[in-house]
Amino acid sequence: MPTPDKTAFHVVVAPDKFKGSLTASEVAHTVAEHFREGFHRALSAGAEARGLETTGWAVVSTPLPVADGGEGTVEAAVRSAGFGTVTVRVTGPTGEPVQATYARDGDTVIVEMAQASGLDRLPGGVRAPLTATTRGTGELVRHALAAGARDVVLAVGGSASTDGGAGILAALGGRLLDAAGNDLPDGGAALLDLDRVDLSGLDPLVRRTWWTLAADVDNPLLGTRGAAAVFGPQKGASAADVELLDRALTRFADALADATGTDAREEPGAGAAGGVGFLALGLLGARRRPGVEVVLDLAGWEHRTQGASLVVTGEGSFDEQSLGGKTPVGVAAAAARIPAPVVVVSGRRTLSEERWRAAGFADARALTDLEPDPAVCVRDARRLLAELAGQLGAEHGARVAQTWTSEGPGA
Numbered sequence: 001m002p003t004p005d006k007t008a009f010h011v012v013v014a015p016d017k018f019k020g021s022l023t024a025s026e027v028a029h030t031v032a033e034h035f036r037e038g039f040h041r042a043l044s045a046g047a048e049a050r051g052l053e054t055t056g057w058a059v060v061s062t063p064l065p066v067a068d069g070g071e072g073t074v075e076a077a078v079r080s081a082g083f084g085t086v087t088v089r090v091t092g093p094t095g096e097p098v099q100a101t102y103a104r105d106g107d108t109v110i111v112e113m114a115q116a117s118g119l120d121r122l123p124g125g126v127r128a129p130l131t132a133t134t135r136g137t138g139e140l141v142r143h144a145l146a147a148g149a150r151d152v153v154l155a156v157g158g159s160a161s162t163d164g165g166a167g168i169l170a171a172l173g174g175r176l177l178d179a180a181g182n183d184l185p186d187g188g189a190a191l192l193d194l195d196r197v198d199l200s201g202l203d204p205l206v207r208r209t210w211w212t213l214a215a216d217v218d219n220p221l222l223g224t225r226g227a228a229a230v231f232g233p234q235k236g237a238s239a240a241d242v243e244l245l246d247r248a249l250t251r252f253a254d255a256l257a258d259a260t261g262t263d264a265r266e267e268p269g270a271g272a273a274g275g276v277g278f279l280a281l282g283l284l285g286a287r288r289r290p291g292v293e294v295v296l297d298l299a300g301w302e303h304r305t306q307g308a309s310l311v312v313t314g315e316g317s318f319d320e321q322s323l324g325g326k327t328p329v330g331v332a333a334a335a336a337r338i339p340a341p342v343v344v345v346s347g348r349r350t351l352s353e354e355r356w357r358a359a360g361f362a363d364a365r366a367l368t369d370l371e372p373d374p375a376v377c378v379r380d381a382r383r384l385l386a387e388l389a390g391q392l393g394a395e396h397g398a399r400v401a402q403t404w405t406s407e408g409p410g411a
Contacts, residue, residue: 038393046401069291070157127236138171165279292330
């Protein structure tokens with residue numbers, strides 16, 4: 001019986017989390033395992049039907065969990081890039097202490113804002129649009145600097161606050177003073193009483209550090225596309241709150257510009273994470289990069305995807321927001337350099353086939369293709385994802401088998 005030449009089909013699985021059901025690592029490993037199994041079964045069946053053997057054929061599946069700069073970025077750095085973790089007790093978004101973790105590899109750290117100052121850290125889930133603070137994120141940063149970090153990535157998705165990064169500034173040694181010289185309380189609303197910013201006590205290590213702002217949005221700090229107007233309602237802000245916060249952020253922008261001689265309020269990304277982008281760009285001198293791009297670079301994408309035949313990416317909901325720079329789009333852009341076709345797997349999919357094909361995807365599958373009830377999809381996500389991945393692998397295995405002749409694969 002003829003035996004095909006030794007070769008391989010390499011699938012790279014680089015998804016984000018399915019929020020509420022599976023972590024990015026769980027998605028990546030589930031898809032990688034069951035794709036490989038489905039591929040092998042279909043390949044063997046197809047070869048046997050044609051009198052061929054599959055000895056020497058390999059299916060390589062590389063799980064590479066990623067994130068877009070929001071929740072899960074630290075985990076992605078640990079799972080895909082070999083970072084270690086450091087856990088610190090810091091100030092939560094409404095002042096209560098929380099345990100927060102950052103990722104570290106040598107002098108490079110990833111500080112995920114959601115860990116210390118995220119919506120998921122709000123006690124009881126109660127939103128605090130006027131008083132939530134970024135102080136805990138600043139405490140994480142200061143801990144990392146004291147421990148030797150000199151290359152800091154600020155991953156800023158999922159924040160609970162709209163304070164322009166004032167809490168971070170205070171944690172790093174800056175002071176926000178009212179007209180009487182008193183320190184302001186935490187929170188965005190308090191910035192209405194800001195008279196001046198005092199940077200004399202700023203940690204000197206800030207100026208000796210390379211900063212990256214991992215943010216996908218390009219919003220400015222203020223106005224109708226600004227931090228308060230666009231993202232404030234997601235954090236519980238009413239229309240009146242939005243107006244107040246925008247005025248407060250204007251005061252902060254004026255005072256910080258006076259203190260630094262640099263005004264970043266109009267810079268793309270200044271409005272990210274309730275205005276943390278403004279502080280990062282204006283005070284820290286950060287460069288802004290898409291979060292998924294940062295994670296892929298740290299994970300060694302170019303090396304680990306060499307010779308890839310297919311890339312599978314995904315996230316919980318594949319929708320219009322996905323096309324605005326979320327994980328699937330970032331992975332697809334990176335895959336175009338291999339080049340390899342990209343398939344999206346998701347919990348649900350609201351994009352039309354015309355839309356996702358126009359965005360450069362070869363295929364899109366969702367758990368709701370197998371189970372129409374969203375509640376069941378969340379509850380049984382791992383089982384359904386395994387079935388979906390097995391089907392996908394079987395289809396590709398059958399296609400490969402169809403290319404074989406008695407002289408070998410693809411002959």
